[in-house]
Amino acid sequence: MSKKKMQFEVQENESIDSCLERMKKQGYMPVRRTEKPIFQEVVNGNVTTYEPVGRQIVFEAIRAE
Structure with missing residues (x-):
C-alpha cells in the first residue's frame, strides 16, 4: 500500500x-x-549580508482516489 x-x-x-x-x-x-x-x-570586508539566489517550491499532495 502506498502513502496517503x-x-x-x-x-x-x-x-x-x-x-x-x-x-x-x-x-x-x-x-x-x-x-x-x-x-x-x-562577505564585503567585515560586513556579512545575505542575498536571495533562488527558491525551493514544494507541493504537498494526497492520494487521488
Missing part, C-alpha cells in the same frame, strides 16, 4: 507544470504549495 500523503519538490531544471504532471502520473493530487527562499552569504 507525499511531498514533491520542483527539481532544479523542472517546470512547475512538469512537476504537477509527475505528481499526477504517480496518482497524487496537490493540496498545498510552499515556497522557501534560498540565500547566499556575501
Whole structure:
C-alpha cells in the first residue's frame, strides 16, 4: 500500500507544470504549495549580508482516489 500523503519538490531544471504532471502520473493530487527562499552569504570586508539566489517550491499532495 502506498502513502496517503507525499511531498514533491520542483527539481532544479523542472517546470512547475512538469512537476504537477509527475505528481499526477504517480496518482497524487496537490493540496498545498510552499515556497522557501534560498540565500547566499556575501562577505564585503567585515560586513556579512545575505542575498536571495533562488527558491525551493514544494507541493504537498494526497492520494487521488
